[in-house]
Amino acid sequence: xxxxxxxxxxxxxxxxxxxxxxxxxxxxxxxxxxxxxxxxxxxxxxxxxxxxxxxxxxxxxxxxxxxxxxxxxxxxxxxxxxxxxxxxxxxxxxxxxxxxxxxxxxxxxxxxxxxxxxxxxxxxxxxxxxxxxxxxxxxxxxxxxxxxxxxxxxxxxxxxxxxxxxxxxxxxxxxxxxxxxxxxxxxxxxxxxxxxxxxxxxxxxxxxxxxxxxxxxxxxxxxxxxxxxxxxxxxxxxxxxxxxxxxxxxxxxxxxxxxxxxxxxxxxxxxxxxxxxxxxxxxxxxxxxxxxxxxxxxxxxxxxxxxxxxxxxxxxxxxxxxxxxxxxxxxxxxxxxxxxxxxxxxxxxxxxxxxxxxxxxxxxxxxxxxxxxxxxxxx
Amino acid sequence: xxxxxxxxxxxxxxxxxxxxxxxxxxxxxxxxxxxxxxxxxxxxxxxxxxxxxxxxxxxxxxxxxxxxxxxxxxxxxxxxxxxxxxxxxxxxxxxxxxxxxxxxxxxxxxxxxxxxxxxxxxxxxxxxxxxxxxxxxxxxxxxxxxxxxxxxxxxxxxxxxxxxxxxxxxxxxxxxxxxxxxxxxxxxxxxxxxxxxxxxxxxxxxxxxxxxxxxxxxxxxxxxxxxxxxxxxxxxxxxxxxxxxxxxxxxxxxxxxxxxxxxxxxxxxxxxxxxxxxxxxxxxxxxxxxxxxxxxxxxxxxxxxx
Amino acid sequence: xxxxxxxxxxxxxxxxxxxxxxxxxxxxxxxxxxxxxxxxxxxxxxxxxxxxxxxxxxxxxxxxxxxxxxxxxxxxxxxxxxxxxxxxxxxxxxxxxxxxxxxxxxxxxxxxxxxxxxxxxxxxxxxxxxxxxxxxxxxxxxxxxxxxxxxxxxxxxxxxxxxxxxxxxxxxxxxxxxxxxxxxxxxxxxxxxxxxxxxxxxxxxxxxxxxxxxxxxxxxxxxxxxxxxxxxxxxxxxxxxxxxxxxxxxxxxxxxxxxxxxxxxxxxx
Numbered sequence: 035x036x037x038x039x040x041x042x043x044x045x046x047x048x049x050x051x052x053x054x055x056x057x058x059x060x061x062x063x064x065x066x067x068x069x070x071x072x073x074x075x076x077x078x079x080x081x082x083x084x085x086x087x088x089x090x091x092x093x094x095x096x097x098x099x100x101x102x103x104x105x106x107x108x109x110x111x112x113x114x115x116x117x118x119x120x121x122x123x124x125x126x127x128x129x130x131x132x133x134x135x136x137x138x139x140x141x142x143x144x145x146x147x148x149x150x151x152x153x154x155x156x157x158x159x160x161x162x163x164x165x166x167x168x169x170x171x172x173x174x175x176x177x178x179x180x181x182x183x184x185x186x187x188x189x190x191x192x193x194x195x196x197x198x199x200x201x202x203x204x205x206x207x208x209x210x211x212x213x214x215x216x217x218x219x220x221x222x223x224x225x226x227x228x229x230x231x232x233x234x235x236x237x238x239x240x241x242x243x244x245x246x247x248x249x250x251x252x253x254x255x256x257x258x259x260x261x262x263x264x265x266x267x268x269x270x271x272x273x274x275x276x277x278x279x280x281x282x283x284x285x286x287x288x289x290x291x292x293x294x295x296x297x298x299x300x301x302x303x304x305x306x307x308x309x310x311x312x313x314x315x316x317x318x319x320x321x322x323x324x325x326x327x328x329x330x331x332x333x334x335x336x337x338x339x340x341x342x343x344x345x346x347x348x349x350x351x352x353x354x355x356x357x358x359x360x361x362x363x364x365x366x367x368x369x370x371x372x373x374x375x376x377x378x379x380x381x382x383x384x385x386x387x388x389x390x391x392x393x394x395x396x397x398x399x400x401x402x403x404x405x406x407x408x409x410x411x412x413x
Numbered sequence: 414x415x416x417x418x419x420x421x422x423x424x425x426x427x428x429x430x431x432x433x434x435x436x437x438x439x440x441x442x443x444x445x446x447x448x449x450x451x452x453x454x455x456x457x458x459x460x461x462x463x464x465x466x467x468x469x470x471x472x473x474x475x476x477x478x479x480x481x482x483x484x485x486x487x488x489x490x491x492x493x494x495x496x497x498x499x500x501x502x503x504x505x506x507x508x509x510x511x512x513x514x515x516x517x518x519x520x521x522x523x524x525x526x527x528x529x530x531x532x533x534x535x536x537x538x539x540x541x542x543x544x545x546x547x548x549x550x551x552x553x554x555x556x557x558x559x560x561x562x563x564x565x566x567x568x569x570x571x572x573x574x575x576x577x578x579x580x581x582x583x584x585x586x587x588x589x590x591x592x593x594x595x596x597x598x599x600x601x602x603x604x605x606x607x608x609x610x611x612x613x614x615x616x617x618x619x620x621x622x623x624x625x626x627x628x629x630x631x632x633x634x635x636x637x638x639x640x641x642x643x644x645x646x647x648x649x650x651x652x653x654x655x656x657x658x659x660x661x662x663x664x665x666x667x668x669x670x671x672x673x674x675x676x677x678x679x680x681x682x683x684x685x686x687x688x689x690x691x692x693x694x695x696x697x698x699x700x701x702x703x704x705x706x707x708x709x710x711x712x713x714x715x716x717x718x719x
Numbered sequence: 720x721x722x723x724x725x726x727x728x729x730x731x732x733x734x735x736x737x738x739x740x741x742x743x744x745x746x747x748x749x750x751x752x753x754x755x756x757x758x759x760x761x762x763x764x765x766x767x768x769x770x771x772x773x774x775x776x777x778x779x780x781x782x783x784x785x786x787x788x789x790x791x792x793x794x795x796x797x798x799x800x801x802x803x804x805x806x807x808x809x810x811x812x813x814x815x816x817x818x819x820x821x822x823x824x825x826x827x828x829x830x831x832x833x834x835x836x837x838x839x840x841x842x843x844x845x846x847x848x849x850x851x852x853x854x855x856x857x858x859x860x861x862x863x864x865x866x867x868x869x870x871x872x873x874x875x876x877x878x879x880x881x882x883x884x885x886x887x888x889x890x891x892x893x894x895x896x897x898x899x900x901x902x903x904x905x906x907x908x909x910x911x912x913x914x915x916x917x918x919x920x921x922x923x924x925x926x927x928x929x930x931x932x933x934x935x936x937x938x939x940x941x942x943x944x945x946x947x948x949x950x951x952x953x954x955x956x957x958x959x960x961x962x963x964x965x966x967x968x969x970x971x972x973x974x975x976x977x978x979x980x981x982x983x984x985x986x987x988x
Contacts, residue, residue: 156888558948658831
């Protein structure tokens with residue numbers, strides 16, 4: 035599973051050739067800190083031109099994995115390769131990758147220009163070239179006129195762009211971003227996500243981003259590696275991760291989900307029938323589970339319809355009582371208690387502004403969903 | 414970096430440790446070993462004034478003879494002679510009392526500093542620190558002038574009419590306490606201020622919200638939170654006060670001496686270096702617990718990076 | 720709860736500051752006393768300052784003290800900074816506990832013990848006592864203070880700044896010189912000033928470790944003071960106080976002007 039590369043996402047088409055050789059390869063990388071395994075035998079290929087996101091809860095090892103690529107951590111075992119070349123023992127200052135730090139790590143004693151020039155000076159480039167490249171990069175990131183400012187005289191968004199400019203100006207083979215947007219407010223974060231995608235396309239670089247924010251990963255990344263307890267649990271495109279989670283953990287971590295336990299009663303090439311669930315017998319999408327297996331059916335709330343009328347027999351359906359309603363503006367979340375007390379969640383878009391007879395707490399309602407809406411999970 | 418440097422330390426990193434380490438070993442650790450050695454020697458009218466002298470030329474026999482001549486006679490004298498015992502006792506007593514006085518004075522000042530508006534705090538901090546930067550000797554000398562028999566304090570007291578005849582200040586314990594409290598006050602105020610300054614204001618609000626009156630909140634919230642600072646300040650004052658020489662020498666009387674004076678007297682006046690060394694070793698032994706405590710406090714405060 | 724000062728707080732501060740400053744103020748005022756008797760006011764005069772200028776012994780002692788303080792502060796700053804780096808950055812190493820003990824102990828060790836120990840060392844290795852032995856002693860005494868100040872700064876130091884420098888291609892030594900050193904420089908400077916002042920101020924250890932021809936200013940003042948209160952001493956004390964006060968005010972103005980955050984420079988601990 036690890037390292038499988040999908041090319042069906044439009045963002046990756048330009049470079050997402052499965053036959054291409056990987057740009058970055060983690061080969062069975064492990065890292066322990068004082069007895070705690072931070073990264074546990076991770077193997078992963080990242081291809082040129084990808085926008086790859088490492089996603090996971092805090093402490094899952096994603097930042098440590100990124101830091102083995104930057105050179106700040108040396109793996110206890112395994113190798114890190116860039117373009118087939120073993121980087122494992124190369125110190126950070128000799129690696130052709132650059133990092134944008136979560137704290138931005140802007141040098142407080144240097145100006146904006148001084149910060150951006152820092153890396154170029156280390157390469158011993160001539161003065162004119164440094165000046166030209168700084169000017170170009172500051173223009174690209176809309177930082178003109180701020181050259182002489184010190185970091186503490188900048189806004190949060192400006193600081194973030196200086197950090198980005200400083201890392202990009204060296205034309206790194208891979209740009210590493212460690213929670214780059216965590217310090218920004220929600221609105222600015224959204225704008226910056228699209229800015230990052232624009233920059234990546236414009237400069238034709240490979241980006242690896244570490245984030246705990248699933249929305250951010252879904253938005254920017256062409257491929258996501260989901261990590262938990264130091265291991266990669268699923269590597270796939272954002273839509274696959276959401277629609278085809280490979281485990282209860284991934285289904286639960288990404289977005290909201292109803293996990294309904296049961297036992298496989300029957301399976302065909304198109305339908306898996308799961309019986310003895312709190313919602314009765316459920317027909318779900320095909321899976322490789324065998325009859326008799328204990329499984330969970332993962333069902334996204336937005337795929338469930340809620341209504342007062344009895345749904346057609348072609349759909350899965352279950353009746354219950356509305357226990358709680360959460361109004362989110364564009365959506366409403368309904369918590370529906372089934373006969374045996376199991377609570378299911380359904381989401382419905384608030385299409386009409388004024389509704390004649392809205393569903394309210396205590397109402398008897400029917401929940402219904404299509405056969406292919408449920409994903410059968412064996413682990 | 415720490416994890417990597419653990420296994421493989423570069424020469425540069427080694428030097429960073431080694432250079433100050435060697436300096437301190439040579440000029441702080443070794444001298445104490447020498448003090449200990451000489452404390453086991455005997456006074457002699459020679460240059461240097463103690464026996465035995467270790468002579469490298471005599472080889473193993475010389476070493477054997479050297480060890481056989483070491484004795485604990487100086488320590489026996491320290492225990493048996495009332496002069497030394499009372500001197501130690503007096504030093505410890507003065508240190509305890511003056512540390513308590515410093516706490517009683519320092520806590521309200523530090524608290525008031527921490528409660529002051531933010532923009533004043535820098536200035537107040539500077540004002541407390543400033544006297545510390547002026548010479549220690551000068552600060553003691555300043556009190557000599559004031560506490561003299563016809564000094565300003567007595568002039569003032571007589572003028573107000575509190576006393577009829579000028580009381581004696583200089584050469585009394587009162588003068589010693591005034592001198593100690595005066596010179597050590599910043600060392601008590603600053604650590605307490607440092608802990609109180611970090612205190613979350615909302616803690617007091619929470620206490621008030623939960624029905625705790627203000628004076629009680631001071632006892633139940635502020636004082637426990639100031640405790641680390643108060644402990645640090647107390648150790649910081651107590652240890653050097655025990656061994657204080659200049660203050661009792663200039664402000665105190667000629668009666669019972671503090672142990673620092675005794676050591677000084679043995680060394681400079683009697684030229685009995687072995688006795689002075691034994692006094693120093695016992696003083697160090699008395700202070701070893703507070704010293705370890707101090708080391709512990711400092712390490713916890715300043716070495717999380719390790 | 721309003722941040723502010725109650726009556727009790729103001730009283731505590733006022734009394735505390737009065738206690739700290741009144742004696743020094745009196746000392747300064749009486750240095751301008753025309754009378755030879757320090758307790759009786761005989762009108763304003765600068766005669767003690769004039770007589771000070773003619774007092775070669777005091778001027779010599781001051782010059783020796785300044786030279787010792789300068790040298791000791793420079794060496795102590797280098798050693799103390801290295802020790803701070805070792806304690807904060809080197810992680811665990813053999814003998815670390817002893818090392819930190821040796822660094823911190825001189826901060827509180829009674830000076831009579833340190834002085835005696837250093838003197839006995841100098842006698843044991845048979846070095847001629849004087850200028851250099853006092854300088855060595857003061858270096859040892861003051862380096863711990865430098866360490867404590869620099870250490871506090873290093874602890875608040877964002878390590879990702881160094882990682883960023885390395886990430887941008889700077890080797891470790893250049894990273895230290897271009898990023899770490901400029902950022903801890905204010906603390907190092909504060910450490911130097913503190914070491915300088917402490918050396919200038921020390922009497923007990925200097926008195927133990929000095930030899931012929933190296934009579935420092937505190938030794939001179941002490942021997943004069945032992946014989947009683949003298950107006951010349953008031954004058955020289957006033958000069959020292961004025962120099963120190965000017966230096967501190969200038970330093971704090973400088974840090975304010977340069978826009979840097981004020982260091983806890985004055986706090987040795």
